[in-house]
Amino acid sequence: MPAQLYPGLSTAASAQAADPGAAMATLRVRGRSIMALVIAPEPPFGDWFAALDEQLRRTAGFFADRPVVVDLAAVLENAGRDAVPVALEGIEERGLRVIGAEGVGPNLLAGTRWARLATSLHGRDVAQAPRADPPAGAAAAPPPAPSLLVDRPVRSGQSVVFEDGDIIVVGAVASGAEVIAGGSVHVYGPLRGRALAGLKTGAEARIFCRRLEAELVGVDQFYRTAEHWGPGLHGRAVQVRCDRGALQLSALD
Amino acid sequence: MAGEGTVSEMSKVVVVTSGKGGVGKTTSSASLGAALAQEGHKVVVIDFDVGLRNLDLVMGAERRVVFDLVNVVQGDAKLPQALIRDKRVETLYLLPASQTRDKDALTEEGVGRVIDDLRESFDWIVCDSPAGIEKGATLAMRFADLAVVVTNPEVSSVRDSDRIIGMLDSKTRRAEDGERLEKQLLLTRYDPARAARGEMMKVEDVLEILAIPLLGIIAESPDVLTASNVGCPVTLHNPASAAARAYRDAARRLLGETIAVEAPQARRGLMSRLFGRKAAA
Numbered sequence: 001m002p003a004q005l006y007p008g009l010s011t012a013a014s015a016q017a018a019d020p021g022a023a024m025a026t027l028r029v030r031g032r033s034i035m036a037l038v039i040a041p042e043p044p045f046g047d048w049f050a051a052l053d054e055q056l057r058r059t060a061g062f063f064a065d066r067p068v069v070v071d072l073a074a075v076l077e078n079a080g081r082d083a084v085p086v087a088l089e090g091i092e093e094r095g096l097r098v099i100g101a102e103g104v105g106p107n108l109l110a111g112t113r114w115a116r117l118a119t120s121l122h123g124r125d126v127a128q129a130p131r132a133d134p135p136a137g138a139a140a141a142p143p144p145a146p147s148l149l150v151d152r153p154v155r156s157g158q159s160v161v162f163e164d165g166d167i168i169v170v171g172a173v174a175s176g177a178e179v180i181a182g183g184s185v186h187v188y189g190p191l192r193g194r195a196l197a198g199l200k201t202g203a204e205a206r207i208f209c210r211r212l213e214a215e216l217v218g219v220d221q222f223y224r225t226a227e228h229w230g231p232g233l234h235g236r237a238v239q240v241r242c243d244r245g246a247l248q249l250s251a252l253d
Numbered sequence: 254m255a256g257e258g259t260v261s262e263m264s265k266v267v268v269v270t271s272g273k274g275g276v277g278k279t280t281s282s283a284s285l286g287a288a289l290a291q292e293g294h295k296v297v298v299i300d301f302d303v304g305l306r307n308l309d310l311v312m313g314a315e316r317r318v319v320f321d322l323v324n325v326v327q328g329d330a331k332l333p334q335a336l337i338r339d340k341r342v343e344t345l346y347l348l349p350a351s352q353t354r355d356k357d358a359l360t361e362e363g364v365g366r367v368i369d370d371l372r373e374s375f376d377w378i379v380c381d382s383p384a385g386i387e388k389g390a391t392l393a394m395r396f397a398d399l400a401v402v403v404t405n406p407e408v409s410s411v412r413d414s415d416r417i418i419g420m421l422d423s424k425t426r427r428a429e430d431g432e433r434l435e436k437q438l439l440l441t442r443y444d445p446a447r448a449a450r451g452e453m454m455k456v457e458d459v460l461e462i463l464a465i466p467l468l469g470i471i472a473e474s475p476d477v478l479t480a481s482n483v484g485c486p487v488t489l490h491n492p493a494s495a496a497a498r499a500y501r502d503a504a505r506r507l508l509g510e511t512i513a514v515e516a517p518q519a520r521r522g523l524m525s526r527l528f529g530r531k532a533a534a
Contacts, residue, residue, distance in 0.1 A: 153464055155419025156412050157386075172464065174415045192462075 036099065036123070037063065040071035041087040043079040049090050056094060068096045069121060073103030081108055088114050145183070154179060154193070163199055175215065181205070195240075196223070203242035208252070212238040222247040264372040267379050267507070268397035269439075270421070272413030274384030276405045277441035277471070280481055281500070282381035283311045285401065287486035288504035290345035294376040297336065297346040299367075301393035302383035303358060306350035312339065313484025314347050323351040326363030332370050341489050346375070356389040368396045386420060394425050399435040401468060401507075405442045406454040411462055414438075418463065437468035439503060444473045445517045456516060469503030471496055472517035 042048050056063070068091070075087050084104060092098055100118035101109065109115050148162040150169045156176035160167060166183040177193035179185050182200035184207065191209035196218040198205030203220045212233050216225050217240045226234075229249050237252040269282040279302075286298035300308035303323060309315040314337045320330035325348070332348075339345035348371075351358065371378050382393035394400065400421050404414040418436055427434040440459060447453040460467060471477070476494040480487035488497045488504075495517065502512050 152422075155422070156415035158419045158423075172462070174419075174462065175412050176416065177419075 034067065036067040036069050036121075038069045038071050038102065039091070039096075040074055040103075041091070042074050043083065045083075045087065045090065049094075052091075052094065063096050066097070067099040069100040069102055070098055071102040076104055076108075084108065085112055085114060088117075147183070148181075150179075153189070156193070165200075173209075173214075184208070191217075194218075197240075198242070205242075207240035208238075210237050211235055212249075217247070217249070219247060224249070264375055265377055266368060266372070266396055266398045267377065267401055268382055268394040268399075268421075269379060269401045269403060270382035270390060270394055270417050271384065271403040271410070272386060272390075272417040273405075273410045276403050276410050277477075278384070278403050279307045279311050279381055280477060280487075281401065281403050281439055281441060281471070282379050283308060283486040284477075284480075284488050284497075284500040285504050285507070286377070286379045287312075287339075287342060287345055288488045288501045289377050289379075289507065290339070290342040291488060291501070292504060292508060293344065294508075295344045295346075295374065296377040296379060297348055297371055297375045298379040298381060299348040299371075299393075300350035300381050301359075301389050302381065303350045303389060304352065304355045305383065306352050308347065308381050309337075309349045310484055311481050312347050312486065314339070314349070315484070318349045321349045321351040322367070323354045323358045325367050326359055328363075332367065341485070356383070356387065356392075359388065359392050361392060361395060364392050365396055386416065390417075391420070391424055394421055396426055397421075397434065398427065399437070399507075401437055401439050402463070402465065403439050403441055404459060404463065406440060406444075406448065406456070406459055408454065411454065411459055414463055418465065436465045437507075438463055438465050439468045439471065441471045442473045443470050443517060467514050468506055469499050469514060470516055471499045471503075 070088060070091060072084055072087065075083050088098060088101070098117065100121045101114070102119070102121070104119060106115075106119045109117060109119065145166070146164045147166040147168055148160070150160055150167065150171070153171035154160055154169055154173045154177040156174040159178045159180070160169070161180045163182040165181070166186065167179050167181040168186045168188070169179060170188045172189040173179055173187055173191045173193045173195065175192040178196070179187070179194070180196045180199060183197065184205045185195045185197045187195065187207075187209040189209075190211040191207075191214045193214065194216040195207045195209070195214060197207045198220040205219050207217050207219060212229075213235060214226060216223055218224070219240060219242045222242060222245075224247050233249055233251060238249055239252050240247060240249050242248070269278050269285070271278050282298050286296045290296040298308060298312070299322060300306050301322070302308070309318055317337050320335035322335065324330035325332050325335045335348055337347045337349065339347065368378060380393045380397065383389040402414050402418060404410050421434055421436055422428050425434050438460065440456060443456070444453055448455060456467075456470065472495055474494065474496045476491050477487050477496045480490040483490060487494060488500050491497055499515075499517075502515075506512055
């Protein structure tokens, strides 16, 4: 899980410099410090990479265009030198840009395809929370929870399915239509068909509608049909939520 | 819309559709087609109900069918051979369906070719859709520029119409090209007496559910049935009847005129409530 994902996460500044050499033309060299992310894989790799994959899925932009330094000390200590290339390959396979390694000497990487990695990068760790805040600027801000905006009525026979997040319908959901969301369902109009929420988020999800005339509403694995909520809520603005294992419908007005 | 008093440069393909059967698509196709022709436009009405053709009967041309839509689509006959000119209005034509074939005899390319050919010489091409949501109905709507959704004030008809509107918004060439397909509601078989007693859906309720502009309301009337049975569109058979007037007004609204929709036997105030009611499509 994300909590254990960045045991060694810190940032390192790396400076790029070039040897001026003895060129005829004047070589202009500038210094630049950039932020790198340091990750420290830990055996067993199965669990650690699963956590990494989960993190990548949740915050796809976190590692984008960001140099990564791999702290291999824990790998070397717990799983031996043979595990080092395995860890590096797994990280590179996931599209992370590895520019350097820590915790291993250059001789350990010599002769492998990782020999080019810098092993003596300098820099200073910067304390930061890996997920809550963008590491620097907005570049790696986690993307907002996605939602699907449907800007016209959902007609009978149509099915709007959006597993990644909320569905917002501006207009009516007709009798015989269905709206199925990974998150919550918001209907700014009469809900006459079916609405199912919480495919991904489970019991957290809710259904909101301006006018409840629905055939069926469902959150998580619970559902109710019109005959179960009686005429009292019919035609009213209603919220549907999960409460202690049961579906609760309540008027919003 | 065509400018006032001029022949339209662009022909319009209009599909008359409903989803549900028996709501009055064929009657409305014939009546709107005839009314448009009576206004001086050159009109062809195409029967897409291959295998269950009716339009030839309603237009009184059943004894004059030699070639049909399937023959033309499959290249067995030329378009002029299959077109039947109406004997009463000279700018009105019928392209009949085949009774002996089924909808699979139609292909999208073939229908597209026929419609393109018709666009060259007609102002209005009225496609009478079969009931259902299968191939016949989807081909009838495929090339439409606008749709007339025929609906009875009954829940089953309204829901089927809603389904068809969804298909018009997704399965037509215009929708796929990202263009707007205009959809208008023609409420037929409306019975003011039953509506007043609350035995029938109110016009407002239908409009509220379907959320498309109202093209017209045609009251349930023996004039319409009689006209169908004698094979003459009501606008020709009994021009003074309420139904003929309602169809004629609907045709003129299609032509771009602004005419208030009169609810049959309207109580005072209903007219103004209906007029100008345009919901988001």
